Each structure stands twice: as structure tokens, then as C-alpha cells.
Amino acid sequence: MNAFTLPDVAAQASRQALALDWVGMCGIAVPVLIDGQRLNAIADAGVSLDDGEARGIHMSRLYLALELLEGAALSPMLLRRILQQFLDSHAGLSDAASLSICTDLLFKRPALVSPLAGWKRYPVSIEAHLKNDVFHVELTIQIAYSSTCPCSAALARQLIQQQFVDDFANKALEHAGVLAWLGSSKGILATPHSQRSTATVKLRLNSDVDELPLLSLINEAEAALGTAVQTAVKRADEQAFALANGQNLMFCEDAARRLSMALRRSPDIASLDVRVVHAESLHAHDAVAQSRWVREAL
Numbered sequence: 001m002n003a004f005t006l007p008d009v010a011a012q013a014s015r016q017a018l019a020l021d022w023v024g025m026c027g028i029a030v031p032v033l034i035d036g037q038r039l040n041a042i043a044d045a046g047v048s049l050d051d052g053e054a055r056g057i058h059m060s061r062l063y064l065a066l067e068l069l070e071g072a073a074l075s076p077m078l079l080r081r082i083l084q085q086f087l088d089s090h091a092g093l094s095d096a097a098s099l100s101i102c103t104d105l106l107f108k109r110p111a112l113v114s115p116l117a118g119w120k121r122y123p124v125s126i127e128a129h130l131k132n133d134v135f136h137v138e139l140t141i142q143i144a145y146s147s148t149c150p151c152s153a154a155l156a157r158q159l160i161q162q163q164f165v166d167d168f169a170n171k172a173l174e175h176a177g178v179l180a181w182l183g184s185s186k187g188i189l190a191t192p193h194s195q196r197s198t199a200t201v202k203l204r205l206n207s208d209v210d211e212l213p214l215l216s217l218i219n220e221a222e223a224a225l226g227t228a229v230q231t232a233v234k235r236a237d238e239q240a241f242a243l244a245n246g247q248n249l250m251f252c253e254d255a256a257r258r259l260s261m262a263l264r265r266s267p268d269i270a271s272l273d274v275r276v277v278h279a280e281s282l283h284a285h286d287a288v289a290q291s292r293w294v295r296e297a298l
């Protein structure tokens with residue numbers, strides 16, 4: 001080395017020979033193209049350092065490989081190309097590569113009744129791994145929905161029945177009187193508790209999947225849950241939402257079962273982890289249920 005060459009510390013021998021499972025960079029700002037939208041994303045990129053004698057990996061080579069994200073829609077094939085470039089640029093040093101991309105998808109959602117629509121945000125992470133020519137992609141998707149407690153609904157109904165008995169004991173029932181009572185606060189003197197809830201779905205895609213099925217999985221999940229949170233809401237929409245919730249009472253166990261069973265039907269999925277969190281308004285703590293499933297080999 002003379003005064004004009006730059007020191008290359010990464011190329012030096014390590015003082016302590018030890019292979020490392022993962023070395024890379026976290027929190028890299030990248031643009032991604034998903035479903036025709038250019039989105040801000042945060043990437044974590046890394047490789048294993050299998051040569052324990054080598055001081056370090058070449059971080060700039062991983063960073064530059066991420067330029068491939070600019071030119072094409074995010075797909076399993078694009079992720080594989082990037083990971084292959086990670087490994088090719090670290091020949092002799094690394095056997096395994098991974099890339100994780102976190103972003104927020106935005107999809108426009110119609111109101112339940114009115115002709116309005118609004119944007120809904122879905123946090124997702126897309127994780128790809130490549131080792132010994134074995135490649136796989138995992139998706140993690142978060143979906144917000146509303147859940148109303150079936151136990152609380154039954155208890156509220158009982159109180160309403162009791163109030164009816166008290167108010168109409170020894171009285172002849174006549175239609176107008178009952179109708180007026182139903183429209184008064186006594187007709188709904190107790191309400192069940194409901195809560196904004198979150199489903200986190202983590203799944204591994206089958207190796208033959210060409211496109212990231214993010215929107216279709218979100219649609220399937222929301223259909224299974226039944227009461228996805230809304231965007232633009234007028235009173236008519238709110239009334240329809242109240243009806244939907246009343247017809248869709250669920251414990252966290254119900255939500256986890258429904259979601260898991262619905263997503264298992266997707267031919268794109270090799271394995272599935274479902275976790276639902278009901279941020280209870282009854283308690284200061286959450287009600288949580290999880291389900292894990294792996295497709296059996298044919």
C-alpha cells in the first residue's frame with residue numbers, strides 16, 4: 001500500500017477466526033414497485049460470512065445490488081436475482097443471502113353503502129432467502145378489523161330482556177308501544193364491547209409462485225374476518241357496519257380459526273402462521289390467538 005491506495009480492511013484476515021450467520025445492513029431506504037405503485041420501503045440486506053478467516057463482507061456490493069429494485073416490479077424472480085448477486089459478489093465468503101423489505105401497501109377501498117372510497121394502509125414485509133440454490137419467499141401482512149365480543153353481546157341481550165320484562169309487566173303489548181320502546185335508550189340499555197383488532201399473517205410462498213399475491217391474500221383475509229375497518233364513512237355506512245358487527249360476533253379464537261382455514265385454501269401458500277390480537281376495551285390487556293399450519297407434501 002502506498003499513499004495513493006485506499007486501505008481495504010474488509011479484505012484483511014480476521015484476528016479471531018469465526019464464521020458468522022448473518023452480516024449486512026438494516027434500515028436501507030429503497031423504492032419498490034408493487035401492484036403498479038411506487039412505494040417507500042426499508043430493506044435489510046445481508047449474507048452469511050462462512051469464511052471465518054475473512055475480516056468482513058463487502059457491504060457496498062449488497063447495497064449496489066439493491067439498484068435492481070428500481071427497474072422492475074417486486075416479484076419472487078427479482079428477489080432471487082438480487083440475492084444471487086449478493087452471493088456472486090461474495091464468492092468464497094458467503095453461502096447464504098437474505099433480503100427483507102418492509103413497506104405499507106395502500107389500496108383504495110369502497111364504503112359499505114355510500115358511493116365513497118378511501119385509502120387503506122396495510123403494513124407488509126417481504127422476506128427472501130437463498131442458500132445452496134434453495135430459494136424461498138415469506139410474506140408478513142397486517143390487517144386491521146373490528147371484533148365484537150359474543151359473550152358481551154349475550155350478556156347485553158339478557159339485560160335488554162330484563163328491562164323489557166320490567167317495563168312491560170302487566171301491560172297489554174301493542175305494536176306502537178313496543179316500537180317506541182325499541183327506539184328508546186331502554187331498548188339498548190347495554191351494548192357489547194367491541195375493539196379494533198389486528199391479524200398478522202406470516203406465510204411462506206410455494207416455490208412456483210411468479211407474482212406476490214399480496215392483494216388477493218388481503219382480500220381473502222378480510223372476507224374471512226368479515227368486519228374489516230373502513231375508510232370513508234357516512235351514516236349509512238356506519239349503520240351497515242353496526243349491522244355487520246352484530247352479525248359477526250367473534251372471540252379471538254373464532255377470528256384465528258376462520259382466517260387460518262380461509263388462507264389454507266390458497267394454492268400459493270406452503271405454510272402459514274396466523275396471530276390475531278383483540279385490543280380489548282373490556283380489559284387493559286389484549287386477547288390473542290395463534291395458529292400454525294404447514295402444507296403436507298403431496
Ligand SMILES: Nc1nc2c(ncn2[C@@H]2O[C@H](COP(=O)(O)OP(=O)(O)OP(=O)(O)O)[C@@H](O)[C@H]2O)c(=O)[nH]1
Pocket residue numbers: 008010055056057058059060061
Ligand atoms: N464489512 C464492514 N464494512 C463496513 C462496516 N461499517 C462500515 N463499513 C464500510 O462499508 C464500506 C464498503 O465496503 P466494501 O464493500 O468492502 O467497499 P470497497 O472495498 O470499496 O468495495 P469493493 O472493492 O467492492 O470491495 C467500507 O468503506 C467499509 O468501511 C462494518 O461493520 N463491516
